[in-house]
Amino acid sequence: MRAARLHEYTDDMNDALTVEEVERPEIEASDQIVVEVEGAGWCQTDNHIIEGMWESYADQDLPMTLGHENAGTVVEVGEEVTTVDVGDAVLCHPLRTCGKCRSCRLGNDMYCENAAFSGLDTDGGFAEYLLTSERAAIKLDTVDPVDIAPHADAGITAYHATKKAVDVLVPGEYCVLFGIGGLGHIGLQAVEAMSAAQTIAVDVKDDALALADRLGADYTVNSADEDVTDAIVGITDGAGAREVLDFVGADVTTDLAPEIVSPGGDHHIIGYGGHIHRPAQDLVDGEFDYRGNLVGTYTELQELVALVEQGEIHLTTSEYGLDEINEVAERLEHNEIEGRAVIRL
Numbered sequence: 079m080r081a082a083r084l085h086e087y088t089d090d091m092n093d094a095l096t097v098e099e100v101e102r103p104e105i106e107a108s109d110q111i112v113v114e115v116e117g118a119g120w121c122q123t124d125n126h127i128i129e130g131m132w133e134s135y136a137d138q139d140l141p142m143t144l145g146h147e148n149a150g151t152v153v154e155v156g157e158e159v160t161t162v163d164v165g166d167a168v169l170c171h172p173l174r175t176c177g178k179c180r181s182c183r184l185g186n187d188m189y190c191e192n193a194a195f196s197g198l199d200t201d202g203g204f205a206e207y208l209l210t211s212e213r214a215a216i217k218l219d220t221v222d223p224v225d226i227a228p229h230a231d232a233g234i235t236a237y238h239a240t241k242k243a244v245d246v247l248v249p250g251e252y253c254v255l256f257g258i259g260g261l262g263h264i265g266l267q268a269v270e271a272m273s274a275a276q277t278i279a280v281d282v283k284d285d286a287l288a289l290a291d292r293l294g295a296d297y298t299v300n301s302a303d304e305d306v307t308d309a310i311v312g313i314t315d316g317a318g319a320r321e322v323l324d325f326v327g328a329d330v331t332t333d334l335a336p337e338i339v340s341p342g343g344d345h346h347i348i349g350y351g352g353h354i355h356r357p358a359q360d361l362v363d364g365e366f367d368y369r370g371n372l373v374g375t376y377t378e379l380q381e382l383v384a385l386v387e388q389g390e391i392h393l394t395t396s397e398y399g400l401d402e403i404n405e406v407a408e409r410l411e412h413n414e415i416e417g418r419a420v421i422r423l
Contacts (some may be wrong), residue, residue: 081276082403082421083141083204087130091407094128095144095204097400103209108158110211111210113168118203119147119228120398120406120419122260126351127198128407137201145421147230148171148203149223152215159212167223168215170203171379172196172231175213187213188373204403206423216380220387228260228393228418229382231373236265236316236325237382238310238374239346240272246344247275254278255295256339257325258286260418261348263293263394265323270294271390275320278313280306285416289394307337319343328352334422335368336360344369397422 079102082095103112124144126132148170152162162168175182182190196202196210218226226233245368247253253269255262258281269277270293278297279290287298299309310319318340324331325351335345336356341364347354348371361367374382385391394417398406406419 079206080400081143081201082145082400083143083360085141086130087128087133089129090413091125091404093404094407095403097403100143100205102207103154105154105209108156109213110156110209111152111159111162111215112154113148113150113170113208113210113327114153114202115148115203115206115208115216115423116150117148117224117227118145118423119230119232119423120403120410120412120421121147121228121231122349123231123408124197125411132198136195138199143155143201143203143205144197144287145202145204146198147228147232148172148196148208148210148231149218149227150208150267150423151223153207156212161212162217169218169223169230169379170196170208170210171214171216171376172198172373173214174200174211175376177213185375185377188375203423204400209387213376216376216383217227218383221383224397224420224422225393226383226386226396227420228395229264229386230379232261232372233264233382233391234379235348235371236261237268238378239323239348239371240265240268241378242369242371243344243346244269244273244275247273247321249274251320252317252339254280254310254319254322255325256280256322256331257349258290259325260415262323262325263289263417264391265325265348266290266293266295267391268385269323271385278310278319289416298387306334310338314340321371322346323348325349329355332368335362335366339364339366341365342397343367346371395420
């Protein structure tokens with residue numbers, strides 16, 4: 079089968095991955111399934127993997143097939159698989175979990191002690207076929223696999239953070255969203271669907287803010303033209319935002335927390351690449367939290383799929399062929415892709 083493989087870490091996205099022939103995966107355990115991949119989302123994390131940013135955090139044995147946002151049709155099942163059948167359309171959670179460790183039994187399967195992560199520490203879905211597990215597969219009823227593929231990571235990560243935020247948001251409060259891109263435009267829709275709080279979308283691009291406006295944002299702020307702190311303080315009448323969803327995760331956005339988060343609020347770090355450089359007294363004085371967010375649970379992905387099938391959340395996507403995969407990496411590196419890129423297999 080054809081697969082896009084990473085052979086060595088590089089900062090040059092022009093020829094980062096090599097499309098080559100490899101062996102089709104075979105079932106090795108009774109709970110595994112093989113999925114014929116129809117759509118695989120490209121994520122900023124793929125760029126970071128290529129750059130070697132994850133080498134210290136995950137065991138990566140190169141060459142490796144990337145791709146952790148995968149959807150397609152089941153073509154083979156292990157002998158003990160009961161929840162999906164050959165021919166089922168499925169969305170694949172990127173984590174293949176054991177179901178037996180303490181974290182899994184507590185429902186926190188994203189902390190599974192025995193997990194494998196497609197496209198991060200084991201072969202992923204930028205290929206014609208993907209080996210995964212029954213526990214990772216969610217059956218699709220009405221949604222095309224190509225259309226929903228990016229929700230496997232981008233969607234669930236945005237939803238996971240949003241769910242924590244809306245648990246404490248009440249009418250009359252504000253939620254700021256930094257970066258209305260591939261994750262941010264999903265997060266904005268989730269907040270609008272699940273909360274009565276008012277939303278403030280912040281981005282440097284007018285096109286992104288126009289998208290935010292179409293998706294229901296109550297306020298938009300162009301950080302290239304306006305002072306973000308002044309704008310948010312003005313919109314909130316000095317109260318600040320109860321929740322901030324930071325889909326950028328750069329120094330410039332994390333640094334704003336003490337000025338824009340209301341006392342007792344949260345600054346959720348979803349995008350990454352930057353740092354947090356604030357005096358400890360800022361957190362003491364404001365009693366706010368920086369909160370990390372990593373993917374989400376299987377059940378949260380089920381909930382997100384339900385929102386998609388109910389028409390509450392829509393993806394903005396562009397499609398590419400497997401041979402165009404390095405072009406996608408290069409375009410994303412230069413912030414030239416609106417919404418999510420999907421590799422159609």
